[in-house]
Amino acid sequence: MKSIGEMLKQVRENLGLTQEQIANKIASQSSIQKIESGKRNPSYNTIISITDKLCIPYDELLYVQNEFQLSTRNKLVFDFQNLGNSLHKDAFNQLNQDLSDYLNKHDDFQLRDLQAVLQSIICFQESQSFTKPRPIVKPIWDRLEKQDDWYNFDLYLLSHIFYIFEPETADEIIAKLLKNIDKYEHYNQNPKFKLSFLLNIVTYYRHHERILDSEKLIEQALEIARACAFDTHQKTAEYAKAEVLFLQGETKKATELANHVFSFFELLKNEPNKKAILDDLKNDWAVLTEKKI
CATH class of the missing domain: 1.10.260.40 (lambda repressor-like DNA-binding domains)
Structure with missing residues (x-):
């Protein structure tokens, strides 16, 4: 080199x-x-x-x-960012091992926090419990809660774990995250970061039967997704809008929009993760409308 x-x-x-x-x-x-x-x-x-x-x-x-290659450290961060909606447990476990191997040789508090976030996600996937992963990431929140400002990496960490905490704490994190993400609008010029966070909040509200509280966030997500041609994110946001419309009594309009979203994912069901997304959305819709689809 x-x-x-x-x-x-x-x-x-x-x-x-x-x-x-x-x-x-x-x-x-x-x-x-x-x-x-x-x-x-x-x-x-x-x-x-x-x-x-x-x-x-x-x-x-x-x-x-580095001959147009990421450093080992940056590659670990890159791999985490690209886990996305992967449903393959092996990918999460392999990255967890790679982080352990790196941290055995390097003292890096950011990557230690990143590994804690990853382990909390693995724990949540395996247990489907919000409480079990909480002790894994609580030290991160205990530290960041005391900071006057949150920096870009802090925002990234918290955007992946806010839903694990008690609703009161989660709401506090959400409010502060939304404020600080806007501060970084011109620094972190990756609209998918804010878009994914908005959709994560919507999912959090759905789990806590507060989907109506996410109406404005859904519109923000739709605006970003349409502007950037993020089709999958757009359809996910449109489905959330269908849920809001249904609860507001606009049954026909909601059903038409939901079916439009289902048709989109049906066409792409042979692509990785698309069928799983479709099945999840249909199950959520069945629960919402109390019908079998």
């Missing part, structure tokens, strides 16, 4: 820039030359100043340095 200095030189030359152009207001040209040749170890601030001049984020420089 090339050194940071060699990577800075590679990027600079690829962009057709001279050492003199990069050195301006950062360091002398001879200093840049020594950094690129490995004769001087630059400080972090100097590296950031150079990457700013090169218009390449530091994280991207490391990604290129």
Whole structure:
């Protein structure tokens, strides 16, 4: 693997820039030359100043340095993010083992928290109980509850575990999460993160027979899903809207919308997880309408 200095030189030359152009207001040209040749170890601030001049984020420089591969740590986070709606227990268990292997060699409190979240999800999947996984992630909430501000990784963790806590605590977390996620709108430009969180809240309200409380959140989710062409998320939100309409007495309109959603997933039932989603939605609808579908 090339050194940071060699990577800075590679990027600079690829962009057709001279050492003199990069050195301006950062360091002398001879200093840049020594950094690129490995004769001087630059400080972090100097590296950031150079990457700013090169218009390449530091994280991207490391990604290129690693031959366009994620670091082991970032790969673990990436794998967690891409578990999504996976119904395969093996994928969760394998990631749990991979995290254990990494943490046996590295002291990383964020990944320890991430593993706790993962283990709470595994526990919930196996027990279908909200109370059993609670002790696994309670230390995370005990710590974050005392913080004045929540940062991006904090938001990500809590968005996956809020539903495990008592309703009063969960409602407190939801309110604070919604406020803080909006603060990060221009930093975390991944609309699917907020969309998934909104749908998770809707699911939480459904489990606690409070689906009517989610009407505004459903509309927000629909707006994001339509704008970004997230079809599966859109149909999931439309189903939730059908439940709201049904409880508001608009039976015909609700049934038409629900059947439209079922037809969408029926067409895709051979794709991974789609049939399971369809079965879950139909079961939820049967319970809601007290009919067998």
